[in-house]
Amino acid sequence: METDQHKIPVIHFNEENLNPGTDSWVLACKQVRFAMEEYGCFEIVCDNFNTELHNSIFGTVKDLFDLPVETKRQKTTNRPGTLGYVAESPGNPRYETTGIDNPETLQGAEYFTNIMWPQGNHTFRETVHSFSKRLVEISEMVIRMMAESYGVERVFDSLRESAFYALRFFKYRTRRSNETDVGLVAHSDTTFLSILHQHQVEGLQIKTKDGQWIDVKPSPSSFVVLAGYILMAWSNDRVVACEHRVTIKEEKTRYSVGLFSHTKGLIHVPEEMVDEEHPLGYKPIDSLGFHAFRLSEEGLKSACPIKAYCGINYD
Numbered sequence: 001m002e003t004d005q006h007k008i009p010v011i012h013f014n015e016e017n018l019n020p021g022t023d024s025w026v027l028a029c030k031q032v033r034f035a036m037e038e039y040g041c042f043e044i045v046c047d048n049f050n051t052e053l054h055n056s057i058f059g060t061v062k063d064l065f066d067l068p069v070e071t072k073r074q075k076t077t078n079r080p081g082t083l084g085y086v087a088e089s090p091g092n093p094r095y096e097t098t099g100i101d102n103p104e105t106l107q108g109a110e111y112f113t114n115i116m117w118p119q120g121n122h123t124f125r126e127t128v129h130s131f132s133k134r135l136v137e138i139s140e141m142v143i144r145m146m147a148e149s150y151g152v153e154r155v156f157d158s159l160r161e162s163a164f165y166a167l168r169f170f171k172y173r174t175r176r177s178n179e180t181d182v183g184l185v186a187h188s189d190t191t192f193l194s195i196l197h198q199h200q201v202e203g204l205q206i207k208t209k210d211g212q213w214i215d216v217k218p219s220p221s222s223f224v225v226l227a228g229y230i231l232m233a234w235s236n237d238r239v240v241a242c243e244h245r246v247t248i249k250e251e252k253t254r255y256s257v258g259l260f261s262h263t264k265g266l267i268h269v270p271e272e273m274v275d276e277e278h279p280l281g282y283k284p285i286d287s288l289g290f291h292a293f294r295l296s297e298e299g300l301k302s303a304c305p306i307k308a309y310c311g312i313n314y315d
């Protein structure tokens with residue numbers, strides 16, 4: 001429910017405020033930091049994001065999920081800790097997802113496409129590639145803005161170099177008579193950042209600090225940027241990973257897509273993030289190790305898996 005007190009911050013990304021060093025850039029950095037610290041998320045409206053790309057990505061999503069299940073189930077990733085295809089499960093019976101590693105590279109987009117369509121699928125490959133490239137640019141921009149707003153621009157290059165991406169597609173089938181409106185149960189992501197894009201049918205909900213759930217409306221030109229557990233640790237708890245879920249009230253199939261940014265190697269909390277009020281809370285963070293831990297019995301049980309994995313003085 002959207003209430004008077006709470007509204008997810010909306011930030012417009014346009015040519016002017018994306019020009020580093022300008023006053024409007026500095027203001028946009030402040031808005032991004034405020035949104036992340038208060039909500040763990042914000043909505044970006046991209047003035048120059050074309051509706052055609054929005055329509056084509058969701059056209060390809062339908063083609064992909066319409067493939068036979070044996071085709072979708074094939075192995076598409078060798079990356080430790082990365083999920084490939086996930087079908088309906090008892091906790092999330094309406095949820096189906098699959099993902100592409102390195103989708104912003106031609107090779108990544110092609111590798112996945114050729115497994116799904118051995119005869120090739122030019123439209124799918126091109127759409128995934130151009131859409132992911134745009135989202136990676138947005139993701140890098142947000143990370144740069146966060147680094148600048150905390151005065152740690154010096155670490156931006158190493159964060160950028162250690163980043164890798166997955167594009168994931170989601171389908172939520174319509175409700176059967178004995179089922180609830182749950183699309184995906186509440187959780188926070190194991191990412192640094194997740195950027196979600198919804199199509200027509202709403203469902204994404206974000207939990208506020210005071211425990212209220214607020215709806216995020218779909219729009220062809222807007223994306224929701226969510227803080228994941230790795231950003232939470234990197235920021236030494238200045239930003240808290242955004243808890244979210246999917247609740248589908250309409251009797252319709254829902255599609256969404258998201259770019260998930262991960263990091264390889266060890267990420268250190270920058271020393272500038274540590275002060276009296278924020279004592280160092282994390283050992284160096286191994287994002288891939290954390291991903292595997294999160295899926296373990298202990299990780300699934302933990303109230304705050306990132307702290308259980310690499311928190312200092314946490315039990």
Ligand SMILES: O=C(O)CCC(=O)C(=O)O
Pocket residue numbers: 170184189196198204244246256257258
């Ligand atoms: O479908 C969505 O909008 C959200 C998906 C999601 O949160 C996830 O898979 O982690």
Ligand SMILES: [Fe+2]
Pocket residue numbers: 187188189194244
């Ligand atoms: Fe999520």
